[in-house]
Amino acid sequence: MKNIIPKIAACCCAFTLSACACSSDAETVKPDGKLDKCTIRFSWWGGDDRHDATLRALELWNKLHPEITVKAEYGGWDGWEEKTISQISSGSEPDLMQINYDWLISMSPDGNGFYDLNTLTQTLDLSGYGDDVLSFGKVNGKLNAVTVSVSGRCLFYNSDVYNRLGAAFPETWDELISLGSKFSGEGLYPLDLDIQTGCSAWYLAVVYVQQQTGRQFITMDGELGFTEDDIKAALDFYKQLEDNHVIRTVRSRADEDGNAALYQSSEFIGGKVAGVLEWGSSVGKYESVLGEGVLKTGPLLSGENGNGGWMIKPSMLYAVSKNTKHPDEAAALMDFLLNNKECAEILGTTRGIPSSAYAEKALEDSGKLAGLAQESDEMLEAADTVTISPYMELSQMHELYSKAIEEVSYDETDTASAAKEMYSAVGEYLKKVRK
């Protein structure tokens, strides 16, 4: 009996490590260019507007390809990354996935985490994409994912509240700050920034400093571009917004909303908070909770150095699982979602303005290339934008931004100390990730 326990432990050890190793080295199924009868899974996150449109698009797919059944798996953003990583770890991920930009680094650092789409061109047409857009999805020369849309965060305001107060949408940083006094008399706020999963508080502060200095916060190859002083300037700017009643403090935000997302909170729906910084591709959820035409796009804020510093990135990408048994069918579904004219009309701008030239043309021809997503897209195209480094989006980085902002907001520390700590922590983490 004494000898059995170490033997069981040794077997478990060998089995565990080999099982983990095997799950990462599983043989990929080669494409044959034919569409066979099968069932494939497709997953995405989003709000109700995106879910409804995608389900309608899948009904159309079902009519065109009755032999290929698609099982839809969808939900909100919260917890989605966690769900996906556990599926990928166990090799049970869907055949086709909507993925986030930074997942390419965390889930496919060597380019082997997803199917190489260069091998699926028999069923996936990439002629509607420019090389620059396709390059977003390349890791180690392998095309791991295709960009659905390129998007950036813009400012959107509740026009009813602004009109009632006789306030114009701000065009400069100074105008934004001066709005605080106008809104405070009514107990309202011209804008809201959060430290939850999106951490828009840090995002806006980064835009401000990037515009002032011309330096990128984190470079595309994962180097920290900001100096410690730049980080301090960003935190000072954030604190200035709170102190001037432009945004709620972290404490009052938590008190009023609990742990709920802004678009679900009575403060936003009731107009107490009259502005939001949001991705053009995801603004639909904010638009839908207000009356029609109430939410309007505001200008990109500028300073003495113009309106540079605003950021863009692939808002989402489609990737095929490396473990899929049906690569051709998954690629065909991806092609349908990216390029099909009727599908594009159904999906509209629920995933932002499509990067595929075919889908964009379909929307343009049908007069659907309009709305907040289109307006924000046009504004960003006209500005001197910076492409966000995928390293900036990593969840550990978000934790560091939130910690610094929260401590500054609660006056737990001064901006200089918070900047020092953050500079060192971000630098160390980036070094570890790049390793």
Next chain:
Amino acid sequence: MKKHSYRNPVGVSRFTGLLLITPFIIGFAAFILYPFICSFILGMTEYNGISAPKFIGSENYTQLLHDEKFGNALAVTLKYAALLVPLKLLVSLCAALLLNAEIRGIGFYRTALYVPSILGANLSVVIMWQYLFTSDGLVNQLLKMLGAAPVSWYGEPAPAMFMIVLLRLWEFGSTMIIFLTALRDIPRELYDAARVDGCGSFRAFIHITLPQLKSVIFINLVLQTIAAMQEFNAPYMLTDGGPLGSTYTLGMLIYSEMFGHFNMGYANAVSWTMFAVIGLVVLIMFRVTGRRRDSA
């Protein structure tokens, strides 16, 4: 009347018992023992869930000693357990004493008090808590009516912790049921004899009820402490660990490392450390209460 005779289909031999518990053994080995051992092994690797794990020995445990987040999470977890467990034992014992009375409709009251335990910390309860504790919530409105200052439940560390304690305190049903069962097992003669000797209700509670409940109080203490130290749902859904990390428990740290940062090796090392801490706390409880329990 015809007498039925039953035959043991497997026969009775020295292996019969073993055969009968085989389904349990298989289930236990596959779903508890194997993951348990795997977790220990993965705790000694660097593993992101995608690439093959790399064996790094005790490095994760060394890192844990210098991790500020781990220290904070451990302190929060111990504080949470120290606040919740005594309160929960007290409330559930009081409720059990009330429900032990012979009154009409007692079945209804027992069911009503047990319902919150079935609900758990699910989404509907979290939404209800938001209605209760946000700045314009019911609790602050009541405080205003009473002339008291409103409390920043979500925004301040101490009230946020209290809010989570309150959520779990509300779910005292299972502890209460254990107390109630034990109360009903206390022989009535003890109380009758005490009453004849002129003993009042309070003295009877101190000198008869509590000594009779010693072992049950200990069982509840151990079970509730283990559950409290594994807390994840309530802070994750209510406060996301905030404000300022004041409700960030070990359970949340494990989840965040595992699924947020893909440090699966490190997350398993934290899990095993949590297991060791819980074991230590329970061991201390056994040691401290040992003599008193024996004298019951």
